[in-house]
Amino acid sequence: MTRLLGVLLMVAALYAVDMISFPKAMSLDNHQILARRLGYYGVLTLGVGALIVSGGIDLSIGSLVGLGAVAFGYLMTEKHWPPLPAAAVVVAGSVCVGLFHGLLVTRLRLQPFLVTLCGLFMYRGLARGLSNKTINLPFESVQPQAEWLRTVLVSGKTLGFPHILWLLAGLTVLLVVVMHASVYGRYWYAIGYNEQAARYAGIATDRHKIAAYILCSTFAGIGGVLFLLEFRSATPSSAGELFELYAITGAVLGGCSLRGGEGTVLGMILGAAVLPLLSQICNLSEHIGSELEYTVIGGALLMATVANELVTRLSLRRARA
Amino acid sequence: MTSTSPLLQANGIRKAFPGVQALDGVSLSVGAGEVLALLGENGAGKSTLMKILAGVYTPDAGELLLDGQPVHLRGVADALARGIVLIHQELNLADNLSVAANLFLGNEDLRGGALGWLDNRRMNDRARDLLQRVGLEVSPSQRVGDLPLGQRQMIEIARALSQKARVLIMDEPTSSLTQRETERLFQVIADLKRSGVAVAYISHRLMEVREIADRVVVLRDGRNSGELERDEISHRRMVELMVGRDLKLFFRRSHAAEAAKPAAVEKPIRLELHNVCYLGGPQTPVSFAVRGGEIVGMAGLVGAGRTELSEALFGLRPLTSGEVRLDGRAVSIRSPRDAVAAGLLLAPEDRRQFGLVLEESVQRNLGLPNLDLNSRFRMISLRREKDMARRLCERLRVKTPRLSQPVGLLSGGNQQKVVLGKWLARQPRVLILDEPTRGVDVGAKSEIYALMDELAATGIAIVMISSDLEEVLGMSDRVLVLHEGRLAGELPRAVLSEQAIMHLATGGDAI
Known part of the structure; x- marks a missing residue:
């Protein structure tokens, strides 16, 4: 609870600083930008967050986003597929990638860090192999339906909120139910804390771990589709670069422990909101500038981690007293 | 017992851990050239007391006297510097290093001054000496991880010898030794005794205790339960004092x-x-x-x-x-x-590693293998889970302030009850x-x-x-x-x- 409160305060403070310091940040347009970036990182953060809770990690998210975006564009521009089947193939492919990771981690007992590090290289390479140039989608001419999909999933507005935020809200509700009300989430937490104890309790730990990898990769694949719809172009060598680290940062800021077992869905969403705010403050500020953006992000993560450690120790001491 | 004043003395030691008063005013003393056996059931507080003597834990109350002077041990290094050496029940060896490297870990022979080159030849020579003293026929350059458990235990003992102990504390040293190795250990202890080292010895094997102890101190529930001099030591008396009923x-x-x-x-x-x-x-x-x-x-x-x-x-x-x-x-x-x-259900030996998710609550631990009983369409009914947990806690008399208490904060007995309770619903x-x-x-x-x-x-x-x-x-x-x-x-x-x-x-x- 304290952790959730902490990240909530952090988001509120950053938002306040953003709004008070920069008058142009208060515009409706700017809020639309923030909301769309939140929607985007949010999806990836939820996926990796659930995986981290179960004790896993995925470094290949960014590359998978890139591969997903490029494959989605490739199918539509080169193969002239309609957007829905193309998106479906991308998402189905991501499911397979997650399954692949999960099987390697559980059956061969490989280290998750290593498996997904290999994935990071492999999927980036595949994206570049698929297309050697940036894929541009002048949607109107190539795929009128794609423009429709873009409106439905990303840019359209209902009740003033962009659709990508509604999409994120939907996935959040889904994940809240899975993580906090269903047996699957309960198993992930138990496995994350103590896999052996979960196994001794008669839980098919391998199966549940694989499910977590599939969830993470699937969300990354959805992220790839959203990427192309949002930006209308995807460069094979750079689309989605570093996104895995943004997603992991968001999850950790939101209360996930890389040791597993800890974190809440609401925390993950709030953690995902920190990065767009921070980066906007850096970009708008004359003192910081976009050059130092990464330093600020790293510093914020470090501060949050230190604060969390101190709070944990304090509350543990209180529980024992 | 020797006539000299005690070398190491502990008075009224108290130590509490979450949910359990491990030591509640324990006193004991051990003199130079004396072998003191410390007995007690599991959970009686023996290991805790030994860890306090060796500076691993600080006592909540009570005093330690070394050579009659009050001392405050600031940690294991401090205790070692004063010649108090503890051989833990669990082995503390680096399996990937050689025998010699383990023997002198943190205490290496160096040459070249500030350059800090390892003087391997010297260390190997000294290692051979130590190994001979404990009767181990292994090469100093052998990897510790390749040795059987009993020999690794003897290496721990050889390491303690290298540290020039004045007080040597052994926590169940024979639990993984063969008959021959045990006899060899007793010879080593007899040698140490002759050279004036004070030995405090924890064991569950009463036969052994009868063989080597000069005096027996028995703990029960964190208190002194009794003390037996050499000629009073008998199996029956020891068990009586340990169980107390x-x-x-x-x-x-x-x-x-x-x-x-x-x-x-x-x-x-x-x-x-x-x-x-x-x-x-x-x-x-x-x-x-x-x-x-x-x-x-x-x-x-x-x-x-x-x-x-x-x-x-x-x-x-x-x-x-x-x-x-x-x-x-x-x-x-x-x-x-x-x-x-x-x-077919198992309550494993190592409950902290295999039996419980320590960070999670009593309710969640009791519920973990029983989610099939407490859910519908894979959605957990927290109400049913709570009812089940409450029933089990009442039946097993689990002492916990609340069902949401992390199970790692309960005492050993209550943790074990949760391990058993998990299966009773099934x-x-x-x-x-x-x-x-x-x-x-x-x-x-x-x-x-x-x-x-x-x-x-x-x-x-x-x-x-x-x-x-x-x-x-x-x-x-x-x-x-x-x-x-x-x-x-x-x-x-x-x-x-x-x-x-x-x-x-x-x-x-x-x-």
Whole structure:
């Protein structure tokens, strides 16, 4: 609870600083930008967050986003597929990638860090192999339906909120139910804390771990589709670069422990909101500038981690007293 | 006892851990050239006291006197500098390093001044000396991880020798030693004694204690329970002081009623092993059967393969041949999940690692294997889970401030009750309890015994693995003794005795 409160305060403070310091940040347009970036990182953060809770990690998210975006564009521009089947193939492919990771981690007992590090290289390479140039989608001419999909999933507005935020809200509700009300989430937490104890309790730990990898990769694949719809172009060598680290940062800021077992869905969403705010403050500020953006992000993560450690120790001491 | 004043003395030591007062005003002293044995049941506070003497823990109250002067140990390094050396119960060796590197870890011979080059030749020479003193015939350059457990234990002892101890504290040093190694250790202790070292020795093996101790101090529930001088030491006196009550009242097994029944109305066989071999097990197949309502003790020395056998039954080790039958039907158990589904349940020895998710609450731990009972369409009913947890806590008398308390903050006894409680909601057919009362205080112990008796009465077949001979003798209807993985013999209640068990456990012929 304290952790959730902490990240909530952090988001509120950053938002306040953003709004008070920069008058142009208060515009409706700017809020639309923030909301769309939140929607985007949010999806990836939820996926990796659930995986981290179960004790896993995925470094290949960014590359998978890139591969997903490029494959989605490739199918539509080169193969002239309609957007829905193309998106479906991308998402189905991501499911397979997650399954692949999960099987390697559980059956061969490989280290998750290593498996997904290999994935990071492999999927980036595949994206570049698929297309050697940036894929541009002048949607109107190539795929009128794609423009429709873009409106439905990303840019359209209902009740003033962009659709990508509604999409994120939907996935959040889904994940809240899975993580906090269903047996699957309960198993992930138990496995994350103590896999052996979960196994001794008669839980098919391998199966549940694989499910977590599939969830993470699937969300990354959805992220790839959203990427192309949002930006209308995807460069094979750079689309989605570093996104895995943004997603992991968001999850950790939101209360996930890389040791597993800890974190809440609401925390993950709030953690995902920190990065767009921070980066906007850096970009708008004359003192910081976009050059130092990464330093600020790293510093914020470090501060949050230190604060969390101190709070944990304090509350543990209180529980024992 | 020597006439000199005590070398190391502890007065009124108190130490509390979350949920348990481990030491409640304990005093003891040990003189130069004296071997003091410290006895007590699991959870009596022996290890905690030794760790305080060696500077691992700071006491909450009480004082330590070294050479009659009050000392405040600021940590292990401080204690070492004053010549107090502790050999832990668990081995603390770096398996990937050589014997010599382990012997001088943190205390290496260097040359080249500030450059800090390792003087390997010198260290190897010194290592050979030390190894010879403990009677180990291994090369100083051998990798520690490749040595058997007993030899690794001797290396710990050799390391303590290298540290020029004035007070040497050993926490169950013989638990993994063979007969020969134990004898060798006793010679080393006798040498140390002659050279004026004070030795404090923890052991559960009363025979050993009688052999080497000059004086015995017994702890019970974190207090001094009594002290015996050399000529007063006897098995009976030691056990009396340790348990502090009549054993018959302590172990509440209702044997009398069982024994009176004629054989014809014996309950049906629930668990049967037929020529079972398993991965990492012995060549000789294992066969035995356990009837419903029976508590079968499984005894043997550490490393006899009891835990491995339980792992094989629970689906953690694949069977390579043979058959396991539950209620007469052959079952194929390939994972703990299969075992749980079949009603064969295990309470593992190391509950913190395998039995509990320490960070999670009492309710969640009790609920973890029972989510199928407490959910509908894979959605958890927290209300039902809470009801179940409350019922189990009441039945087992788990002392916890609230159901949401992290289970890691409970005392050992209450943690063990949660481990057992997890399975009680499932109507087990066979219950395997691996060291069910290790690290459990006396009060909770007696409650766990009562619970086992009650469970057996409902027709569950119970296999109780235990290294605590009093417990094996007190609770078992029958005892299976393992030696080096093999079933060395079976002892019915009528011929059950500590001697008979030890005879089989140490490789003696079946009687």
